[in-house]
Amino acid sequence: MRSLSGLQKFLETKSAPVTVFDDKLRAFVADMHETMVESGGIGLAANQVGVTTRVITMLIPWSKSRYAEQEEKKEEWHDVKYTFINPVITKKAGKIKYQEGCLSFPEIFDFVDRAAEVWVDAVDEFGKPFQVHANGLFAVCLQHEIDHIDGIVFINRMSKLKSDLIRKKISRKGKLDISEKTAAKA
Ligand code: NI
Numbered sequence: 001m002r003s004l005s006g007l008q009k010f011l012e013t014k015s016a017p018v019t020v021f022d023d024k025l026r027a028f029v030a031d032m033h034e035t036m037v038e039s040g041g042i043g044l045a046a047n048q049v050g051v052t053t054r055v056i057t058m059l060i061p062w063s064k065s066r067y068a069e070q071e072e073k074k075e076e077w078h079d080v081k082y083t084f085i086n087p088v089i090t091k092k093a094g095k096i097k098y099q100e101g102c103l104s105f106p107e108i109f110d111f112v113d114r115a116a117e118v119w120v121d122a123v124d125e126f127g128k129p130f131q132v133h134a135n136g137l138f139a140v141c142l143q144h145e146i147d148h149i150d151g152i153v154f155i156n157r158m159s160k161l162k163s164d165l166i167r168k169k170i171s172r173k174g175k176l177d178i179s180e181k182t183a184a185k186a
Contacts, residue, residue, distance in 0.1 A: 002035045002049040004103055008170075011104055015045075015052040015149040017086045021127035025055075029083050029125045032057040041103045043141040043186030045148030048104050056145040058082040060137055060184070077138040087122035087146055098140045100154050101185035108166060112157045114143045137184070144186045 018025060028051065036044035036057050046055040062078040094116030101109045118139045123129050134142050144154060155163040 001038050002031060004035070004039055004048060007048065007050045007104070010047040010050050010052060011148070011153050012151045013047060013052050014151040015047050015054045018053050018055060018123075021085075021123075021125065026125045029055060029057065033059070033081065033083075036103075039103050039185075041186055042137075042184045043145045044103065045145045047148060047151075054086045054149045056082075056084040056087060056142075056149065058084070058138075058141055058145065058186075060141060075136060075138065077132075077134065082132075083125050084120065084122040084142070084145070085125060085127075087120050087142070087149075089118050089143070089146060090121055091119040093117040096136075096140060098137065100140065100144060102144070102154050103185045104153065105155065105166070105170075106185070108155065110154075110158055110162070112140075112144075112154055114140050118142055120146075141186045 032044050032046065032049065032055065035049060037059065042060045043056065043058040046053050059081050060078055062074050092115035096114050096116040097111050098114065099109055100112050116139060117133065117135050120132050120134065120142055121129065122132075147154065147157070155166050
């Protein structure tokens with residue numbers, strides 16, 4: 001399992017595309033999936049574990065997605081293990097406001113405005129292209145993770161007042177405490 005702490009400096013770095021699809025990449029992807037699940041996350045971007053390449057892992061368990069106010073119905077993307085390499089959002093539609101959490105900011109949970117639906121082109125760990133059309137939490141999580149590999153953290157999507165307050169709190173304490181909350185983190 002990879003460490004998720006002390007890696008703040010990588011979070012605001014724009015990651016480079018993956019160009020080599022070899023066993024080393026596939027071992028890293030497997031490692032990311034393990035780290036994500038063991039940390040209780042539903043999504044993870046490579047720069048959250050200190051590697052600045054455009055790799056995202058995701059697995060949204062049906063039960064864990066139920067932190068929204070209303071009960072969600074089971075979607076085809078629930079309980080599916082996804083690996084997105086070099087993902088690109090080709091189309092967006094609608095608006096959604098979801099309470100997001102992040103493995104890199106364990107005690108922060110807040111509402112962020114996102115597109116309600118996104119269409120994404122990506123390749124898998126073998127370099128094979130695929131596309132997804134995402135809605136609900138899957139769309140939110142994809143936008144959260146693609147932001148990560150672009151060097152954008154979710155506190156940048158909040159008001160300046162709020163994100164400054166969070167930054168001040170982080171720099172004062174050095175790090176953030178692990179939250180008792182059980183909401184999904186990505
Ligand atoms: Ni995150």
